Amino acid sequence: MYAIIDCNSFYVSCERSFRPDLRNKPVVVLSNNDGCVVSRSAEAKKLGIPMAAPAFKYKDLFENSKVHVFSSNYSLYGDMSTRVMSILDSFSPEVEVYSIDEAFVKLPKQINGFKSFGIKIKSTIFQYTDIPTSIGIANTKALAKVANHVAKKFQDKTGGVYVIDSEEKRIKTLQWTAINRVWGIGAGNSKRLKDKGVKTAYDFTMLDDDWVQKYMTITGLRLKKDLCGEPTLALDELKNKKAIATTRSFEYTFSDFENLRERISTFAYSCAEKLRKQRSSCIMLYVFLRSNKHKKGALQYRGGKVINLPFATDSTLVIVKYAIKALKDIYKPGIAYKRAGVVLMGLRAADTKQLDLFENENPKHKPLMKVMDKLNEKFGGYKIKIANQDLDRTWKMKQEHLSPQYTSKFTDIIQVNCKDES
DNA sequence: TCTGGGGTCCTAGGACCC
DNA sequence: TCTGGGGTCCTAGGACCC
Numbered sequence: 166m167y168a169i170i171d172c173n174s175f176y177v178s179c180e181r182s183f184r185p186d187l188r189n190k191p192v193v194v195l196s197n198n199d200g201c202v203v204s205r206s207a208e209a210k211k212l213g214i215p216m217a218a219p220a221f222k223y224k225d226l227f228e229n230s231k232v233h234v235f236s237s238n239y240s241l242y243g244d245m246s247t248r249v250m251s252i253l254d255s256f257s258p259e260v261e262v263y264s265i266d267e268a269f270v271k272l273p274k275q276i277n278g279f280k281s282f283g284i285k286i287k288s289t290i291f292q293y294t295d296i297p298t299s300i301g302i303a304n305t306k307a308l309a310k311v312a313n314h315v316a317k318k319f320q321d322k323t324g325g326v327y328v329i330d331s332e333e334k335r336i337k338t339l340q341w342t343a344i345n346r347v348w349g350i351g352a353g354n355s356k357r358l359k360d361k362g363v364k365t366a367y368d369f370t371m372l373d374d375d376w377v378q379k380y381m382t383i384t385g386l387r388l389k390k391d392l393c394g395e396p397t398l399a400l401d402e403l404k405n406k407k408a409i410a411t412t413r414s415f416e417y418t419f420s421d422f423e424n425l426r427e428r429i430s431t432f433a434y435s436c437a438e439k440l441r442k443q444r445s446s447c448i449m450l451y452v453f454l455r456s457n458k459h460k461k462g463a464l465q466y467r468g469g470k471v472i473n474l475p476f477a478t479d480s481t482l483v484i485v486k487y488a489i490k491a492l493k494d495i496y497k498p499g500i501a502y503k504r505a506g507v508v509l510m511g512l513r514a515a516d517t518k519q520l521d522l523f524e525n526e527n528p529k530h531k532p533l534m535k536v537m538d539k540l541n542e543k544f545g546g547y548k549i550k551i552a553n554q555d556l557d558r559t560w561k562m563k564q565e566h567l568s569p570q571y572t573s574k575f576t577d578i579i580q581v582n583c584k585d586e587s
Numbered sequence: 588t589c590t591g592g593g594g595t596c597c598t599a600g601g602a603c604c605c
Numbered sequence: 606t607c608t609g610g611g612g613t614c615c616t617a618g619g620a621c622c623c
Contacts, residue, residue: 175623196591203591203623219590237591264594264623351621382597384621410593417588459590471616506592563589 166272166279166302166330167400169309170253170286173297173317175266176204179245180235182295183571183579191232195220198414198563199236236564244572245294252290256282261400269306271400283326303329306398307391310348311338311366335394339367349388354381366392405443405512411435412506416563418457422496425454425505426489427555432507433488434547434554437481440509441538446477448511450484452491457503468495471510479515480530481537485551 172178176194181187191208195201202209202218212230214223220234227234246265253260259271276282283300290298299320301313308329315338316327329335345355347366357380363369370392378386390397411432419425429452440447453469470491478484488507537549547554569577 198589198591200589200591217590221589224589267623349621353620382620384597406594408594412592414591457590469617473615504591508593 166304167306167309168270168272168279168283168286168300168302169263169306169313170249170268170270170290171299171301171313171317172249172266173299174204174206175246175296176235176237176242177206177209178296179242180233180238180568181206182245183568185295187233191230192235193227193232194235194237195566197237198416199565200414203237234566236567238568238570240570240573241568245296248294249290249296249298252293253286256286256289259400259402261402262404269309269400272302279328279330280326283328284324287325298325300326301329302327303335304394305391305396306400307348307388308335308338308394311342311392314342314346332394336367339370339392340365342366344369347388347392349384354385357381405445405514407512408508408510409436409439409443409445409447409512410506410508411439412453412504412508413562414504415502418501418503420499420501422498425492425496425502426553428505429488429492429507430485430551430553431555432505433485434481434551436507436509437479437484437534438538438541440484440512441479441515441534444515445512446479446515447484447509448474448477448513449509450474450487450491451508451510452488452495453506453508454492454495454500454502455504456500460501460503464500466497466500468497470495476525477511477513477515478526478530480526480534481551482530482533483526484509485553489553 177192180192180194189208190206191212192206193202193209193214194204196203199220201220202214202216202223205214205216209232212226212232214226214232226232242265250260250262250268253268253270257270257273261269263269270286272279272282279302283302287298287300290296299313299317301309301311301316303309303312312327312329316323316325319327329338342365344350344358344363344365345352347369350358350369358369361372363372370389372389374386374389377389381388387397413428413432415428433450449471451469451471453467456466457463458465472487472491474483474487540549541547571577571579
């Protein structure tokens with residue numbers, strides 16, 4: 166049996182964990198640059214704030230309804246996520262961290278009572294972190310996801326834990342589930358299925374295998390089998406990422422090459438650091454530029470380029486050098502650029518590097534990177550940069566509502582005021 | 588004025604190999 | 606006049622997830 170543990174309104178719950186005064190009040194968390202809403206408390210949902218709502222369009226509503234607004238605080242959410250996941254590790258040796266706020270857990274065979282086991286997990290997480298969760302349990306991952314949806318929708322009835330453990334329950338739950346709410350069915354497939362008369366997840370499981378394979382590829386067929394109760398999607402405990410990206414929208418648009426070069430350098434620098442953190446090296450990198458797609462009438466441009474590196478590397482110096490090379494190829498003057506990014510691909514373990522016959526990394530880079538990472542870790546932030554980055558870092562993200570880094574910075578640690586000073 | 592960021596998996600088609 | 610068959614690798618792009 167699989168359980169999927171999903172944290173409710175995760176970012177909002179993290180903020181509330183250190184601000185109990187915000188319980189039962191409308192709270193939202195915004196994306197980077199305070200762009201749009203990415204997490205909402207139940208109270209905020211009730212006010213009619215949709216997911217991904219642009220913040221500037223809801224400013225009045227926020228003020229009038231006393232919505233508490235936060236900028237995203239990823240060091241806090243990342244740390245809280247690690248805590249939740251380590252609690253799950255104590256319940257089962259097989260845990261797949263699916264996203265920052267979700268994990269699949271293969272339940273140990275010798276437990277008695279799936280429901281009570283789920284409730285135990287839920288209450289432990291809540292006791293240790295103050296994060297509310299919903300849990301779905303079933304014999305396949307896709308069905309566990311469906312069960313999770315039920316647990317979330319009928320919080321009161323289910324106690325936040327729902328188990329599909331019989332054929333009757335499986336069919337009943339699938340008949341209740343609208344097709345567009347099924348994990349793996351996005352807008353495109355949803356429309357095609359609706360045109361074919363498929364309204365619920367159950368209708369989908371009744372379709373012909375060949376049809377599903379033809380129009381929804383092997384991915385769709387696997388999903389169908391999983392929903393039929395035939396385990397097809399396996400637990401994936403692999404930790405290392407297969408791609409690492411740093412991408413940003415800019416606060417303003419700009420057109421000059423110098424500015425872009427500086428940012429691409431910084432993105433590449435950040436990617437290389439993440440790469441070394443998971444002890445990988447990369448063999449390809451991708452750089453892209455975008456104009457502002459929301460601006461009507463503006464000259465639109467999307468440019469991107471993949472570069473194959475001459476050797477696998479985790480050196481910031483090499484990665485930045487080739488990222489700028491790619492940038493030169495795609496840069497077009499006269500475009501108002503709004504977004505850019507660097508993605509590292511072709512990742513492999515850093516210690517199984519295949520040497521090239523003719524061209525290899527300068528052996529001095531490895532010790533240099535080690536020292537650089539150490540200094541940056543010790544002194545915080547980016548104390549060591551490379552020269553084509555902006556040394557003053559004049560640009561920054563818009564974060565007007567940032568909460569403290571309660572769990573990862575000593576100066577931000579919570580204070581406890583004792584009434585009795587004696 | 589202001590609209591996020593970071594991932595995974597699959598397929599088609601072209602270039603190339605013997 | 607007639608012109609095979611079986612592969613690999615790479616790239617671009619789509620669809621989906623949270």
